[in-house]
Amino acid sequence: MNTFSTIVLTGATNGLGRIAASALARPGVRLVLVARNRAKAEATRAALLQEAPGAAVDCILADFANLRSVAQAGARMAAEYPQIDVLINNAGIHAFEQRVTPDGFSEMVSTNYLAPWLLTACLRRSLVAAGASRVVTVGSEASRRADGLDIAHDLTDTRPFSRLGSSVMYGKTKLMAIMFSAELARRLASTAVVANSVDPGFNVTGLGRELPFAATLERVLRALRVGAPERGAAIIARLATSEAFAGVSGGYFSREAQRLEPVQPGGDELEQRRLWIATERWLAPFHRRAPQGA
DSSP: OOTTEEEEEESOSSHHHHHHHHHHOOTTEEEEEEESOHHHHHHHHHHHHHHOTTOEEEEEEOOTTOHHHHHHHHHHHHHHOSOOSEEEEOOOOOOSSOOBOTTSSBHHHIIIIIHHHHHHHHTHHHHHHTSSOEEEEEOOGGGGGSOOOOHHHHTSOOOOOOTTTHHHHHHHHHHHHHHHHHHHHHHTTTSSOEEEEEOOOOOOTTTTTTSTTHHHHHHHHHHTTOSOHHHHHHHHHHHHHOGGGTTOOSOEEOTTSOBOOOOTTTTOHHHHHHHHHHHHHHHTTTOSOOOOOO
């Protein structure tokens, strides 16, 4: 990558994002951390600068459960970084109860799908201007628990759910993220920007943060060497920077870098387009200029 390549990474203060940040922070890279909590963001920045003294690390605050906050952060980044080489849509949440955002969406739908869609839209010009840039969106094989997708209903579904039922909602948001990435790749096909999604696999870091026994379970699984987060973070970093993925677009990859076929309707181009159009309509009040092919 070119000298002082700019990499934007969301969800960098915890879990896979934090490990990926360590892999990406190096001399010649400007790493832009998008985070909700200022204290965590600054602590992460300080730690990364110690790990990689030649790197540049910036922090931008945005709450992915507040789409106006995302739009404001996106506008600021578009102004400050006229060229962005990599955007990694990593931030996500698995909530075990329904919470509705100030914008009227499910918190999981907003955080896992609508916010990264909106941020990507805001940064489109900077990505195109950089030339051979990349957009990496973190999906999940949990999408196979989605039990289908009703676009008109699922985008705005705010009905309560149980802890067990939360897996279906989480799966739907990850399925939407995978579909978004595939449609984005098509819409940017006339540019040098590539877009791919990835399943980082089962990882214990940040596992079920809302579960009361999560910390204990994480320690047990780590002791058993189950769900090593380094492997999930490694494939995120590879898709973002490895020459092996230069020019590769529209794929959905496992953490072993093998292509995956999304569960239906995830691989249906017509449904991907329908989801895009519906999302574009709902997000119009927050960002009037959606990412289109150049």
